Amino acid sequence: DQQVKQNSPSLSVQEGRISILNCDYTNSMFDYFLWYKKYPAEGPTFLISISSIKDKNEDGRFTVFLNKSAKHLSLHIVPSQPGDSAVYFCAANLGSGNTGKLIFGQGTTLQVKP
């Protein structure tokens, strides 16, 4: 059973426009969420995170929104740039102390067209 779901396998946007990537989760015990970015033939790299006690976190062009009641989070990239073209993974933290683990979604491939 997929606890973290990214239902859009791909997204294509024009350079300069907004990219919105979505993620849904089912486990109400998740208390910390992260977005990772992955280029081909490389490992995922951390992008931005949000605690479950917040509803928004912003870092430059990247903003993550969390709607706990809907069990939904989204990543906004404004403005989108061709270098943002990559696979984006949503991840959720389960557990606390030293026993946490990260559960990932399926990923969304973003293509930003010049």
Add this chain to the structure above:
Amino acid sequence: NAGVTQTPKFQVLKTGQSMTLQCAQDMNHNSMYWYRQDPGMGLRLIYYSASEGTTDKGEVPNGYNVSRLNKREFSLRLESAAPSQTSVYFCASWPLPYTEAFFGQGTRLTVV
């Protein structure tokens, strides 16, 4: 500072062969993880080690074994490789929950 290092980067195995994927981190992190990435499936957790001396199963542990050799090293072993284990394998280390995890570059494994 190398971060998380995985070896080898590429490997082709015949069905039934065994091999060990190596992972080492130099960031003094407590937790280490093995994931596999398959098209349309995202990153799925195979095994993890919350601290030296402990290991636990993740979402897809069947066909794999792990060893947390010391704080730095966490290896993944395929005892009898199957074509279904063709995948890209990522090792990650994590200082603590509620922080970011760091990933290696991946091992692309093909089982024929």
